[in-house]
Amino acid sequence: xxxxxxxxxxxxxxxxxxxxxxxxxxxxxxxxxxxxxxxxxxxxxxxxxxxxxxxxxxxxxxxxxxxxxxxxxxxxxxxxxxxxxxxxxxxxxxxxxxxxxxxxxxxxxxxxxxxxxxxxxxxxxxxxxxxxxxxxxxxxxxxxxxxxxxxxxxxxxxxxxxxxxxxxxxxxxxxxxxxxxxxxxxxxxxxxxxxxxxxxxxxxxxxxxxxxxxxxxxxxxxxxxxxxxxxxxxxxxxxxxxxxxxxxxxxxxxxxxxxxxxxxxxxxxxxxxxxxxxxxxxxxxxxxxxxxxxxxxxxxxxxxxxxxxxxxxxxxxxxxxxxxxxxxxxx
Amino acid sequence: xxxxxxxxxxxxxxxxxxxxxxxxxxxxxxxxxxxxxxxxxxxxxxxxxxxxxxxxxxxxxxxxxxxxxxxxxxxxxxxxxxxxxxxxxxxxxxxxxxxxxxxxxxxxxxxxxxxxxxxxxxxxxxxxxxxxxxxxxxxxxxxxxxxxxxxxxxxxxxxxxxxxxxxxxxxxxxxxxxxxxxxxxxxxxxxxxxxxxxxxxxxxxxxxxxxxxxxxxxxxxxxxxxxxxxxxxxxxxxxxxxxxxxxxxxxxxxxxxxxxxxxxxxxxxxxxxxxxxxxxxxxxxxxxxxxxxxxxxxxxxxxxxxxxxxxxxxxxxxxxxxxxxxxxxxx
Numbered sequence: 001x002x003x004x005x006x007x008x009x010x011x012x013x014x015x016x017x018x019x020x021x022x023x024x025x026x027x028x029x030x031x032x033x034x035x036x037x038x039x040x041x042x043x044x045x046x047x048x049x050x051x052x053x054x055x056x057x058x059x060x061x062x063x064x065x066x067x068x069x070x071x072x073x074x075x076x077x078x079x080x081x082x083x084x085x086x087x088x089x090x091x092x093x094x095x096x097x098x099x100x101x102x103x104x105x106x107x108x109x110x111x112x113x114x115x116x117x118x119x120x121x122x123x124x125x126x127x128x129x130x131x132x133x134x135x136x137x138x139x140x141x142x143x144x145x146x147x148x149x150x151x152x153x154x155x156x157x158x159x160x161x162x163x164x165x166x167x168x169x170x171x172x173x174x175x176x177x178x179x180x181x182x183x184x185x186x187x188x189x190x191x192x193x194x195x196x197x198x199x200x201x202x203x204x205x206x207x208x209x210x211x212x213x214x215x216x217x218x219x220x221x222x223x224x225x226x227x228x229x230x231x232x233x234x235x236x237x238x239x240x241x242x243x244x245x246x247x248x249x250x251x252x253x254x255x256x257x258x259x260x261x262x263x264x265x266x267x268x269x270x271x272x273x274x275x276x277x278x279x280x281x282x283x284x285x286x287x288x289x290x291x292x293x294x295x296x297x298x299x300x301x302x303x304x305x306x307x308x309x310x311x312x313x314x315x316x317x318x319x320x321x322x323x324x325x326x327x328x329x330x331x
Numbered sequence: 332x333x334x335x336x337x338x339x340x341x342x343x344x345x346x347x348x349x350x351x352x353x354x355x356x357x358x359x360x361x362x363x364x365x366x367x368x369x370x371x372x373x374x375x376x377x378x379x380x381x382x383x384x385x386x387x388x389x390x391x392x393x394x395x396x397x398x399x400x401x402x403x404x405x406x407x408x409x410x411x412x413x414x415x416x417x418x419x420x421x422x423x424x425x426x427x428x429x430x431x432x433x434x435x436x437x438x439x440x441x442x443x444x445x446x447x448x449x450x451x452x453x454x455x456x457x458x459x460x461x462x463x464x465x466x467x468x469x470x471x472x473x474x475x476x477x478x479x480x481x482x483x484x485x486x487x488x489x490x491x492x493x494x495x496x497x498x499x500x501x502x503x504x505x506x507x508x509x510x511x512x513x514x515x516x517x518x519x520x521x522x523x524x525x526x527x528x529x530x531x532x533x534x535x536x537x538x539x540x541x542x543x544x545x546x547x548x549x550x551x552x553x554x555x556x557x558x559x560x561x562x563x564x565x566x567x568x569x570x571x572x573x574x575x576x577x578x579x580x581x582x583x584x585x586x587x588x589x590x591x592x593x594x595x596x597x598x599x600x601x602x603x604x605x606x607x608x609x610x611x612x613x614x615x616x617x618x619x620x621x622x623x624x625x626x627x628x629x630x631x632x633x634x635x636x637x638x639x640x641x642x643x644x645x646x647x648x649x650x651x652x653x654x655x656x657x658x659x660x661x662x
Contacts, residue, residue: 160370
């Protein structure tokens with residue numbers, strides 16, 4: 001399995017271990033979602049192509065190992081929960097593609113494109129349901145509660161983001177709150193669950209949950225930048241969707257808040273025309289893209305500092321590299 | 332609270348108790364879904380109008396009481412799980428309205444009509460997530476597993492139904508399998524969960540699960556008949572949606588399977604024209620509506636017979652009345 005993050009280049013031994021584990025996690029997900037109804041399996045097979053970097057499963061496993069520096073491979077519960085968070089993530093991709101009216105993802109057509117919005121809605125529900133079912137097989141109610149709280153938060157973030165579509169007065173605080181909920185909550189919980197399955201100690205849980213929270217917000221800021229600046233062929237999904245769907249992101253929010261006339265009117269006009277090229281140019285000239293990159297970098301630094309309370313280990317070192325990688329991602 | 336099933340007319344003491352319990356369950360659902368984000372609360376308040384007969388919460392409580400004839404009121408766990416199954420049901424209504432492009436429900440506009448498909452998708456997800464979270468608070472992993480298995484089954488039924496949209500060769504066996512999964516699974520689990528929270532004895536669980544299964548299939552058959560014959564003002568939601576959405580239901584499936592030419596061609600033409608009046612007339616003249624009613628009645632009888640293993644009690648008596656009521660429902 002050629003992993004987009006090239007884990008073996010970071011650490012040959014740990015990288016190889018993790019790549020094997022990710023293959024096992026993909027198998028577990030396939031077993032979990034297998035149905036006696038052929039149409040369901042066809043759809044799940046298609047969604048199997050949506051696995052990308054598998055960042056969230058990696059974070060469950062690495063957090064689990066980093067929580068106790070002497071743990072040299074993930075425990076079985078880590079594998080199960082890695083599958084669970086990936087399933088939740090896949091479900092959000094399927095439903096997000098409905099929201100974004102996206103036609104392709106990872107080089108293939110989306111479920112909504114191939115089978116319609118209705119099937120996408122139900123398939124997403126099927127994946128969410130399977131995630132909760134898979135989580136329940138662990139037999140630890142406290143993890144079910146944590147997962148449920150996380151997905152509540154994630155959905156709140158999505159609902160509030162929709163509520164602010166086309167809202168040119170969206171402020172930075174609300175943007176950060178939305179991103180924190182819709183993206184960072186699941187990434188943070190992936191880290192926290194990994195930790196608590198190894199060593200349920202508040203300081204360790206908090207450190208890794210905080211790492212995931214900061215990382216998640218940074219990840220979304222760079223994701224938004226890719227939507228604005230990236231090329232579809234590289235990113236592997238449609239770009240410019242934020243603008244097309246009236247979603248204001250950090251550089252635009254800051255530019256609008258700071259702009260006097262006539263710049264503000266020009267920005268409003270560009271946004272209403274959905275002109276990605278013009279928006280990019282204005283934001284770049286104003287330094288707003290660089291400012292967003294600085295914010296992402298600050299968050300990555302904060303994430304990395306949170307790892308200081310953990311013992312030194314190859315897993316912790318890889319968490320550092322993954323965090324740094326958020327700032328240079330092209331996919 | 333004026334209950335559409337008029338429980339106090341069936342049994343004044345038990346009816347009054349159940350109506351109070353339903354009020355408490357609505358309060359618990361409200362507490363569960365409350366968010367610190369105002370737009371989320373506005374949407375949940377709207378969905379609060381979708382509570383109808385609250386059949387599934389009633390079944391949790393009545394099954395719980397009928398499982399042990401001496402239990403005179405639901406336990407706290409019954410109330411929680413009654414809220415959980417109602418939340419799952421509300422989520423399916425929100426997502427079903429997207430699938431059916433329905434514009435009103437219970438006399439008010441639907442979420443998709445008021446706020447768009449995207450918000451409906453995410454709101455449904457929020458409700459599903461809250462249902463699993465609420466279930467997890469019980470602290471019993473086996474119930475989480477059962478709920479997860481149930482919603483997996485429910486979603487499979489929905490996916491396969493979508494797969495067969497417009498399929499004029501859909502056979503009765505597949506229709507029954509779809510209905511069994513998409514509708515009866517949750518009703519059956521409501522009964523089974525109610526039972527096992529009182530008395531986790533296989534024969535009792537099976538009896539009540541079987542009651543719910545038969546009842547659920549009968550319920551969907553009569554629901555399909557209402558979609559074909561009912562008046563929107565009475566039913567409280569749009570009718571004729573099955574035909575408009577290419578969903579074949581029991582009378583049509585049987586008529587198509589039995590019809591020789593030229594009747595078959597006439598039926599196909601009617602279905603393609605979405606002509607509800609003509610379809611109704613042909614099916615009524617052929618006796619297919621009555622035949623479907625006979626099937627529903629057989630299922631209701633089967634459901635009621637399953638209650639024979641339970642001790643006589645007011646709760647069991649009310650389960651009998653609820654089952655019989657499926658055959659005369661107008662809403």
